[in-house]
Amino acid sequence: MFVGRYVHSIIFILGFVGNSLVIVTYAFYKRTKSMTDVYLLNVAIADLLFVVSLPLIVYNEMWSWSMGPVACKLLRGSYSVNLYSGMLLLACISTDRYIAIVQARRSFRLRTLPHSRLICTVIWTFAFLLSFPTFYFYHRFENDNTALTTKVAVPSTQLAVGFFLPLLIMTVCYTAIIVKLLSVRNFQRHKAVRVVLAVVLVFVACHLPYNIVLLYNTAIMFQQQKCEESDSLKVAETLTQTIAYLHCCLNPVLYAFVGVKFRNHFRRIFQDLWCLGKRYIAPRRFSRVTSEVYVSTRRSVDGSSDNGSSLTM
Known part of the structure; x- marks a missing residue:
């Protein structure tokens, strides 16, 4: 528990400083001139909202949700909103990079600031709609048949929309980008390939373990388990979730500071x-x-x- 609090504190500090710097940079030093800039700004906002709520989540878990059910719902719901919005925005960044590099002729018509702002609005709205069951049913999973169905639907949707869909989009787009860049003999282009590979590998390394545990936990949700198996699964979920939290600290480095x-x-x-x-x-x-x-x-x-x-x- 102490190690977890220590790691969460590091995640909070690094995530708060890094994403705050991204927001300050776009607010006062670098105007949003492209779709990627708009997406990066919104990713930083989503990550910042998450790291701000992280100390409260840790505090509630330590003291058995002493802040009450309303705070529990708000914190878990905010985490869900930031999860969906952040992941879908990362998928939008990969799509924008694909259009800019692979479909360069069409980029001038498709990559406009009004389009990016509209897409971000749709993503945030979609994230709130997907997170509504978490806000509403979080403390009713044991008392209502609809809530029991939601107990399965929430992690399933999180797996499908919050991980596998962005991973699929990123894999397709970045594979096409790498093929395009490798066909050009240019040192800067080859350097860009390494950055692209780093982005994908870090995304998979941070989120794949937790989503595998989440998938397994969802599959055996209504099966009886031994105490040892339940405890081991809980420890694995906690560890892999902490690794997934690290991604909010790495986003500013991967998507902003490398430039x-x-x-x-x-x-x-x-x-x-x-x-x-x-x-x-x-x-x-x-x-x-x-x-x-x-x-x-x-x-x-x-x-x-x-x-x-x-x-x-």
Whole structure:
């Protein structure tokens, strides 16, 4: 339990800092000029919303949902919304990259900012609709036949829409991209191939173990299990879920910080923060130093006048 809390704390810190930097960059330094920019911004928002709710989820699990059923539903529902929106947005990024590289002639007509904003609106709406059963039925799984059906439908939908569909889209698109890039003898293109492979491998490594456990757990949901098997399955689910949580920390690195332009904006953020800190701290230090000099001068002047008066007497 302690190790889990430690890992979740690291995920929270890295995910909060990384995704906040992505949002700040797009808000103040880099305008959303392409569909990928719009998707990256929305992915960062989805990941940030998740990592903000992560400490509350851990707290509730430690204290047996002491915050009450309403908070439980909201937290689990928000996790579901962020899961669906984040995964589908990653699929949109792979589709956009496919159109830009493989279908370059059509990219000017298809890759427009109004289209990307419309697609993001549809994805967020779709994510809320898919998450509605989690909001509504979370504490009624044992008391209602409809809720029992939902208990099977929720993880099944999560597997289908939240993992296998994005994985299929990413596999098809990035395979076509790799074939296209390998046909061009260019160092930058081959470097891009490595980035594409890293994106797919990290996605699979983070989410595949948890979804395998989720699939197995759904398949044996209504079967009787021994205590040892149930405990082992619970431990496996917790460990693989923690690995899946890591993906929200890696998204800023994979989809944003690997770009040279984005790293330059990232560097500018720290430079501006440093300059802002110097502007804020330097006047205060200056005023404090001058006040100390003034007090010490007053003391020295007062002391010299006392000494002088005593000498004259």
